Amino acid sequence: xxxxxxxxxxxxxxxxxxxxxxxxxxxxxxxxxxxxxxxxxxxxxxxxxxxxxxxxxxxxxxxxxxxxxxxxxxxxxxxxxxx
Amino acid sequence: xxxxxxxxxxxxxxxxxxxxxxxxxxxxxxxxxxxxxxxxxxxxxxxxxxxxxxxxxxxxxxxxxxxxxxxxxxxxxxxxxxxxxxxxxxxxxx
Numbered sequence: 001x002x003x004x005x006x007x008x009x010x011x012x013x014x015x016x017x018x019x020x021x022x023x024x025x026x027x028x029x030x031x032x033x034x035x036x037x038x039x040x041x042x043x044x045x046x047x048x049x050x051x052x053x054x055x056x057x058x059x060x061x062x063x064x065x066x067x068x069x070x071x072x073x074x075x076x077x078x079x080x081x082x083x
Numbered sequence: 084x085x086x087x088x089x090x091x092x093x094x095x096x097x098x099x100x101x102x103x104x105x106x107x108x109x110x111x112x113x114x115x116x117x118x119x120x121x122x123x124x125x126x127x128x129x130x131x132x133x134x135x136x137x138x139x140x141x142x143x144x145x146x147x148x149x150x151x152x153x154x155x156x157x158x159x160x161x162x163x164x165x166x167x168x169x170x171x172x173x174x175x176x177x
Contacts, residue, residue: 035124046132050139057099057143064096071093 086147091154103149104142111141 115137119126167174 033122035122035129043132046136050132050136053139053143057146061096061099061146064092067092068095 087151087154091150094153094157097146097149097153099146101146101149103152104145107145107148108138108142111137111139 112134115130115134116126118133119129124130
């Protein structure tokens with residue numbers, strides 16, 4: 001009978017506390033986050049990606065401005081409806 | 084279907100800092116702050132590289148979306164004015 005009761009407790013039928021729902025992950029696959037030491041690879045990648053994005057964006061914007069002006073002059077101001 | 088067809092380059096490019104880019108950049112920054120909060124880190128002082136990255140990605144995506152939106156609006160306007168030009172009878176101003 002004791003073995004039966006132990007089995008019931010293992011199955012969680014005897015008033016077991018439910019696991020909290022917030023942000024639970026299996027402890028077998030995650031490491032404890034160490035926020036004390038910087039993840040330099042991550043920091044480098046983040047700054048590098050940001051710099052690349054900004055560089056690309058600014059370059060693309062300047063090219064777009066030049067291309068727009070070039071096409072406006074090539075059209076010869078025929079269309080007065082649009083600016 | 085291209086996200087930004089070649090004829091979109093005939094339009095004036097939107098300014099770098101426009102409603103979409105600034106708002107989405109701000110939203111990206113807020114989500115980095117939220118990530119700090121959920122992982123129990125100091126909200127503003129932690130993960131500055133993450134804040135900058137998320138804000139930059141949001142800014143970039145916002146800028147591209149605004150460019151596409153302006154192209155779609157210009158295309159619809161052009162079709163509308165062409166239609167009005169071809170059907171003057173329906174658009175007599177009385």
